[in-house]
Amino acid sequence: MPKLMLLGCSVLFLLAACEPTTSKTTSSKEQQLAPITELEQKLRTQQDVSLDTTTANALIKQSLNYIKTYPADSISGELLFKAADVSRGIGHYQDAVDLWDRFYREYPTHKKAPIALFLKAFTADKDLQDSGAASAYYENFLQKYPDHDQAKDARLLLDILRNDQSPEELIKQFQQNNQE
Numbered sequence: 001m002p003k004l005m006l007l008g009c010s011v012l013f014l015l016a017a018c019e020p021t022t023s024k025t026t027s028s029k030e031q032q033l034a035p036i037t038e039l040e041q042k043l044r045t046q047q048d049v050s051l052d053t054t055t056a057n058a059l060i061k062q063s064l065n066y067i068k069t070y071p072a073d074s075i076s077g078e079l080l081f082k083a084a085d086v087s088r089g090i091g092h093y094q095d096a097v098d099l100w101d102r103f104y105r106e107y108p109t110h111k112k113a114p115i116a117l118f119l120k121a122f123t124a125d126k127d128l129q130d131s132g133a134a135s136a137y138y139e140n141f142l143q144k145y146p147d148h149d150q151a152k153d154a155r156l157l158l159d160i161l162r163n164d165q166s167p168e169e170l171i172k173q174f175q176q177n178n179q180e
Contacts, residue, residue, distance in 0.1 A: 029070060036062045036079065043086070056090045059083070077107040081116060088119075093127040117141040118150045122157070131161045 039059035046052055063079040070076055084099035100120040104113050121137030124130045138158040142151060 029066075029073070032062070032066045032069065033075070036066060040082075053090045056086050060086055060095075071106070077103065077110045077112070080106070081110075081112050084116070084119070088123055088127065091127075093123050097123050097128065114141070114145045114148045114150065117144065118148075118154060121154065125157060125161065135161050 036059065039055055039062060042055050043052065043059065046055075060083045063083045066073075067076045067080055080099060080103045084096045084103060087093075087099055088096035097120050100116040100123070103110070103116045104120070107113060110116075117137065118141050121134050121141055124137055125134035128134075135158060138154045138161070141148075141154050142158070145151060
Protein backbone atom coordinates (compact mmCIF):
# COMPACT_ATOMS: atom_id res chain seq x y z
CA MET A 1 0.00 0.00 0.00
CA PRO A 2 2.81 2.51 0.79
CA LYS A 3 4.28 1.82 -2.65
CA LEU A 4 0.91 2.59 -4.23
CA MET A 5 0.68 5.87 -2.30
CA LEU A 6 4.23 6.75 -3.29
CA LEU A 7 3.41 6.01 -6.93
CA GLY A 8 0.25 8.13 -6.70
CA CYS A 9 2.16 11.05 -5.19
CA SER A 10 4.83 10.72 -7.85
CA VAL A 11 2.23 10.84 -10.61
CA LEU A 12 0.59 13.90 -9.05
CA PHE A 13 3.98 15.59 -8.73
CA LEU A 14 4.78 14.84 -12.39
CA LEU A 15 1.42 16.17 -13.52
CA ALA A 16 1.90 19.34 -11.52
CA ALA A 17 5.39 19.80 -12.94
CA CYS A 18 4.11 19.31 -16.48
CA GLU A 19 1.38 21.90 -16.10
CA PRO A 20 1.21 24.13 -19.17
CA THR A 21 3.07 27.39 -18.67
CA THR A 22 0.63 29.43 -20.76
CA SER A 23 -1.20 30.71 -17.71
CA LYS A 24 2.11 31.79 -16.15
CA THR A 25 3.24 33.34 -19.46
CA THR A 26 -0.07 35.11 -19.91
CA SER A 27 0.13 36.39 -16.37
CA SER A 28 3.68 37.62 -16.94
CA LYS A 29 2.70 39.26 -20.23
CA GLU A 30 -0.25 40.93 -18.57
CA GLN A 31 1.98 42.13 -15.76
CA GLN A 32 4.38 43.69 -18.27
CA LEU A 33 1.61 45.16 -20.42
CA ALA A 34 -0.26 46.81 -17.55
CA PRO A 35 2.22 49.64 -16.95
CA ILE A 36 2.60 50.15 -20.72
CA THR A 37 -1.15 50.61 -21.03
CA GLU A 38 -1.19 53.01 -18.07
CA LEU A 39 1.65 55.09 -19.51
CA GLU A 40 -0.02 55.22 -22.94
CA GLN A 41 -3.25 56.43 -21.34
CA LYS A 42 -1.38 59.04 -19.34
CA LEU A 43 0.27 60.39 -22.49
CA ARG A 44 -3.01 60.38 -24.42
CA THR A 45 -4.69 62.59 -21.83
CA GLN A 46 -1.98 65.26 -22.07
CA GLN A 47 -2.17 68.11 -24.51
CA ASP A 48 1.52 68.13 -25.38
CA VAL A 49 3.45 64.85 -25.21
CA SER A 50 6.78 66.65 -25.40
CA LEU A 51 6.16 68.21 -21.98
CA ASP A 52 6.16 64.87 -20.17
CA THR A 53 9.40 63.29 -21.23
CA THR A 54 9.54 61.24 -18.03
CA THR A 55 6.35 59.38 -18.90
CA ALA A 56 7.36 59.11 -22.55
CA ASN A 57 10.77 57.68 -21.68
CA ALA A 58 9.19 55.24 -19.22
CA LEU A 59 6.78 54.10 -21.93
CA ILE A 60 9.62 53.55 -24.39
CA LYS A 61 11.66 51.64 -21.82
CA GLN A 62 8.73 49.44 -20.75
CA SER A 63 7.85 48.74 -24.38
CA LEU A 64 11.41 47.77 -25.28
CA ASN A 65 11.60 45.48 -22.24
CA TYR A 66 8.40 43.75 -23.33
CA ILE A 67 9.71 43.34 -26.89
CA LYS A 68 12.97 41.91 -25.57
CA THR A 69 11.05 39.37 -23.48
CA TYR A 70 8.40 38.52 -26.10
CA PRO A 71 9.83 39.37 -29.56
CA ALA A 72 7.45 37.04 -31.40
CA ASP A 73 4.33 38.23 -29.61
CA SER A 74 1.79 39.83 -31.93
CA ILE A 75 1.78 43.06 -29.95
CA SER A 76 5.58 43.52 -29.97
CA GLY A 77 5.63 45.08 -33.44
CA GLU A 78 3.00 47.62 -32.48
CA LEU A 79 4.88 48.50 -29.31
CA LEU A 80 8.12 49.03 -31.23
CA PHE A 81 6.40 51.26 -33.79
CA LYS A 82 4.80 53.31 -30.99
CA ALA A 83 8.16 53.58 -29.19
CA ALA A 84 9.63 55.11 -32.34
CA ASP A 85 6.70 57.49 -32.66
CA VAL A 86 6.96 58.58 -29.02
CA SER A 87 10.73 59.05 -29.40
CA ARG A 88 10.13 61.41 -32.28
CA GLY A 89 7.40 63.16 -30.30
CA ILE A 90 9.81 64.02 -27.48
CA GLY A 91 12.56 65.14 -29.84
CA HIS A 92 14.74 62.02 -29.71
CA TYR A 93 14.97 61.96 -33.47
CA GLN A 94 17.95 59.66 -33.91
CA ASP A 95 16.35 57.16 -31.51
CA ALA A 96 13.17 57.32 -33.60
CA VAL A 97 15.11 56.66 -36.81
CA ASP A 98 16.91 53.74 -35.15
CA LEU A 99 13.68 52.27 -33.79
CA TRP A 100 11.88 52.54 -37.14
CA ASP A 101 14.87 50.86 -38.74
CA ARG A 102 14.75 48.10 -36.12
CA PHE A 103 10.99 47.76 -36.65
CA TYR A 104 11.49 47.26 -40.36
CA ARG A 105 14.29 44.72 -39.87
CA GLU A 106 12.46 42.70 -37.21
CA TYR A 107 8.92 42.93 -38.62
CA PRO A 108 9.37 43.28 -42.42
CA THR A 109 5.98 41.76 -43.19
CA HIS A 110 4.06 43.91 -40.70
CA LYS A 111 1.44 46.14 -42.30
CA LYS A 112 3.26 49.22 -40.96
CA ALA A 113 6.67 48.23 -42.37
CA PRO A 114 6.41 50.62 -45.36
CA ILE A 115 5.34 53.49 -43.10
CA ALA A 116 8.30 52.78 -40.81
CA LEU A 117 10.68 53.18 -43.76
CA PHE A 118 8.97 56.38 -44.85
CA LEU A 119 9.00 57.85 -41.33
CA LYS A 120 12.66 56.93 -40.98
CA ALA A 121 13.40 58.99 -44.11
CA PHE A 122 11.08 61.83 -43.14
CA THR A 123 12.58 62.13 -39.65
CA ALA A 124 16.13 62.12 -41.02
CA ASP A 125 15.06 64.80 -43.50
CA LYS A 126 12.93 67.17 -41.46
CA ASP A 127 14.12 66.67 -37.91
CA LEU A 128 17.77 65.62 -38.20
CA GLN A 129 18.25 67.65 -41.40
CA ASP A 130 20.52 64.93 -42.73
CA SER A 131 19.82 65.21 -46.44
CA GLY A 132 22.30 62.48 -47.41
CA ALA A 133 20.76 59.87 -45.13
CA ALA A 134 17.24 61.05 -45.93
CA SER A 135 17.85 60.72 -49.66
CA ALA A 136 19.14 57.18 -49.23
CA TYR A 137 16.17 56.29 -47.02
CA TYR A 138 13.65 57.78 -49.47
CA GLU A 139 15.29 55.91 -52.35
CA ASN A 140 15.17 52.67 -50.36
CA PHE A 141 11.49 53.25 -49.61
CA LEU A 142 10.72 53.92 -53.29
CA GLN A 143 12.62 50.83 -54.44
CA LYS A 144 10.67 48.61 -52.08
CA TYR A 145 7.28 50.32 -52.26
CA PRO A 146 6.98 52.25 -55.55
CA ASP A 147 3.17 52.04 -55.52
CA HIS A 148 2.58 52.75 -51.84
CA ASP A 149 0.30 55.63 -50.82
CA GLN A 150 3.33 57.53 -49.48
CA ALA A 151 5.41 57.01 -52.65
CA LYS A 152 4.21 60.27 -54.21
CA ASP A 153 5.24 62.18 -51.08
CA ALA A 154 8.58 60.37 -50.98
CA ARG A 155 9.28 61.31 -54.62
CA LEU A 156 8.41 64.94 -53.99
CA LEU A 157 10.57 65.12 -50.85
CA LEU A 158 13.42 63.38 -52.64
CA ASP A 159 13.18 65.90 -55.50
CA ILE A 160 13.36 68.74 -52.98
CA LEU A 161 16.51 67.22 -51.48
CA ARG A 162 18.12 66.58 -54.86
CA ASN A 163 17.38 70.03 -56.23
CA ASP A 164 18.25 71.76 -52.96
CA GLN A 165 15.08 73.82 -53.29
CA SER A 166 12.71 75.00 -50.64
CA PRO A 167 9.18 73.59 -50.82
CA GLU A 168 7.96 77.06 -51.82
CA GLU A 169 10.39 77.16 -54.76
CA LEU A 170 9.35 73.70 -55.84
CA ILE A 171 5.65 74.62 -55.70
CA LYS A 172 6.32 77.77 -57.73
CA GLN A 173 8.23 75.72 -60.31
CA PHE A 174 5.43 73.14 -60.39
CA GLN A 175 2.83 75.87 -60.97
CA GLN A 176 4.90 77.40 -63.78
CA ASN A 177 5.31 74.02 -65.47
CA ASN A 178 1.57 73.38 -65.32
CA GLN A 179 0.71 76.77 -66.85
CA GLU A 180 2.81 76.13 -69.95
